[in-house]
Amino acid sequence: MPVTAEQLRSAMRRWASGVSIVTTRAEDGIRAITVSSFCSLSLQPPLVLICISRDALSHRLIETERRFAINVLKAGQRRLADLAAGRSGERGNRLVGVPHRKAVTGAPILPGCLAWLDCSLVASHPGGDHTIFVGRVEAAGQAEGRPLLYFGGDYRRLVGARPRPRRKPARNSAREPA
Numbered sequence: 258m259p260v261t262a263e264q265l266r267s268a269m270r271r272w273a274s275g276v277s278i279v280t281t282r283a284e285d286g287i288r289a290i291t292v293s294s295f296c297s298l299s300l301q302p303p304l305v306l307i308c309i310s311r312d313a314l315s316h317r318l319i320e321t322e323r324r325f326a327i328n329v330l331k332a333g334q335r336r337l338a339d340l341a342a343g344r345s346g347e348r349g350n351r352l353v354g355v356p357h358r359k360a361v362t363g364a365p366i367l368p369g370c371l372a373w374l375d376c377s378l379v380a381s382h383p384g385g386d387h388t389i390f391v392g393r394v395e396a397a398g399q400a401e402g403r404p405l406l407y408f409g410g411d412y413r414r415l416v417g418a419r420p421r422p423r424r425k426p427a428r429n430s431a432r433e434p435a
């Protein structure tokens with residue numbers, strides 16, 4: 258018996274992830290979609306991937322524009338995540354009035370995020386009702402703060418964890434610190 262959509266959803270609700278907003282430029286401004294299926298793929302060359310529903314408005318724009326930005330959300334950006342997930346606001350008109358800037362590709366980069374990656378589209382692979390878009394990272398940046406998380410069908414915060422300062426490897430040591 259194949260796994261039902263509900264069984265798959267139930268299992269996947271146990272998978273904790275970060276939350277990002279993928280932004281694309283549209284004729285009427287920014288098109289945005291909340292995305293948790295974002296993953297680092299390669300360091301050389303620098304590649305990441307996102308999985309986007311074939312039904313999403315952003316799907317066609319990513320294919321035609323061939324550039325997109327991934328904005329990694331901070332704990333306080335839940336309202337923005339809801340907007341880009343279509344949970345409030347008008348469909349396709351979600352980030353009206355939200356300021357943004359460009360880096361290299363021209364894809365919109367949102368202010369106040371934990372990190373951002375400006376990508377050009379280099380490959381698209383079919384993945385059932387989604388498409389796996391592979392982006393080459395043309396520019397990236399990060400800030401301090403705590404991430405917005407998603408687990409059990411709801412947003413969560415990281416409690417009690419502070420970002421650890423980066424340690425330099427000890428002299429004469431060949432091993433990287435754990």
Ligand SMILES: Cc1cc2nc3c(=O)[nH]c(=O)nc-3n(C[C@H](O)[C@H](O)[C@H](O)COP(=O)(O)O)c2cc1C
Pocket residue numbers: 276289290291292293294295308309310312313314315316338341342343344348349387407
């Ligand atoms: C936390 C969270 C994560 C999501 N992750 C994805 C994802 O990885 N890929 C995707 O296609 N949709 C994802 N969605 C759903 C889209 O954000 C949602 O369907 C959106 O309305 C699509 O917008 P559009 O059709 O206007 O482009 C996610 C939603 C939430 C709340």
